[in-house]
Amino acid sequence: MRLPDSEWRHWPGMDALLAALDAERGKVRFVGGAVRDSLLGIAVEDVDCATVFPPDEVMQRLEGADIKVVPTGLKHGTVTAIIDGKPIEVTTLRRDVDTDGRHATIEYSEDWEEDAARRDFTINALSADPLSGEIFDYFGGEADLEARRVRFIGLPAERIAEDHLRILRFFRFHARFGAGLPNPAGLAAAEKHAKSLMALSRERIADELLKILALPDPSDTVVLMIERGIFAPVLPEIASADALARLIRREQSFDQPGDPVRRLAALLPPEPDTATAVATRLKLSRAQRKRLATATARIPGDTAEPRALAYRHSMEGAIDRLLLCPTNDTVTGDALAHLTANPPPAHMPLKGGELIAMGVEAGPEVAIMLREIEDVWIAEDFPDEARVREIAREIISFA
Known part of the structure; x- marks a missing residue:
């Protein structure tokens, strides 16, 4: 299988970026969602690349090609190139040295498979040669895409221990790409380790939850999450x-x-x-x-x-x-x-100054009377300005 010749591969400036990162010698690949979504025929908006070059050399190469580059995540090996106003994340190949369920300590690598093994699901570990379109699939991601199956790379419990947010990502990716029930091993691990979500910042939980709820119809997946006790530790x-x-x-x-x-x-x-x-x-x-x-x-x-x-x-x-x-x-x-x-209407067609002109003494009474008038105006389904003035006179006369 090869990467389809999609429109995003021909964005203005893409050829210059690939040339700067030595695509001719296989030093850069498209990775992650852009590859996955292109194979599924889904429109691609975000493009990520991986490269063997360390971040400082990536920046030098891109700047040498007159491409704007921003050091958005240097400690993670990531910089962002801007081509034709579009951000392209470029990340150096990495291996995990240590993880605590929230953050990872990394070292740079030159091993494409080692870098792919860091990713959570097989369908997210696909990469592609940007020139030939050749797909590199180390963990059976193409077959999982075809089967609409979301499957962890390696042992699910170990991947969840590396980053607890992967529990919620498992359900989000199943709601978006999966069919039928989720992968049994992944589902069992997510249920067993649901309490580990308590170690995450609430901002990360909120971000992932809102992404799930933004999908076209996540209701079946949410039902499953409730049944398996996924929300209970953090959102009972x-x-x-x-x-x-x-x-x-x-x-x-x-x-x-x-x-x-x-x-x-x-x-x-x-x-x-x-x-x-x-x-x-x-x-x-x-x-x-x-x-x-x-x-x-x-x-x-x-x-x-x-x-x-x-x-x-x-x-x-x-x-x-x-x-x-x-x-x-x-x-x-x-x-x-x-x-x-x-x-x-956006607002009631009567101001406090007009009430004063009608004889109401300036002070707190003006605001109180405006609210009374507004309540009647709303109850009468927003009549015109003439009726509002009638309402005002009626309320003034009884004050």
Whole structure:
């Protein structure tokens, strides 16, 4: 098998990069995801290369060819070349000297198979000659690709001990590339060593979890992860995937893009305090924390007033709540269609200064009265400016 002659292999500047790294003498190869995805016919966005040259020589060679290069990961043997605005990671062949489940101490190598053996799964260990397209497969990755099988290189328990995050990566790659049940040996090792996830930073767990949830339909895989106790050590709040499966079906039915934060909300109880605690534990961004709390505050009544919901929580927040709302699909679909066709105004057409001009004394009372007016305006489904002024006069007269 040879690497397909894909468009990414002809990006402007690619020939110059390969020449600088002596591709003619086999000193550089394409590795990892670009090779795997090209063989699967999947569009390639990120390209990685491996080379026998040490990082300082890689930088000298690339700079000598007028290619911009950034020392993005020198301690790991990685630099990033920029060609036509696209980043290409170039990493020196390596061997692991020591690992602690989170980090590895490495030495540089000139052995392609030794470097490939460091990778987690056979389908990620494929490499290709950039000129001839010849595929180098040391661990049966091509057969696993054809069988849609995600399999650890070597003993799964040993690979997990090197980096505990590989437990979550195993499920992510199965959800993306696998068919049927996961590889039994990998699944057994992941289940047995699930508690080792507690040694990882919560940021790494969050990043991998959101990548899983961003896949087109990871619901079956998430069910399996719950059944095998994978979440229990770090996210015991995730106990059912029923709401996730319903959400994904609705996203597809109502032509809404799948969103990982919304899908995380589906996995959590409808309790904003719990969502906030989980978001804090995972060290999500402030915007993600707010969105998660809003989404988990869903109630059946959300579909009755979708425009009011969007005004108070943004269109994004309202769409989250409607898709997650525990009502039937017809009611949800009607509410979404109504909201999409009739989004609420961005703000109420009345300011505090206008209230003062109408006789309200400047001070805290202005803000209080504005909120009262806004509540009536929202309840009346956002009438025009003339009606807002009528509402204001009515409230002023009773003050």
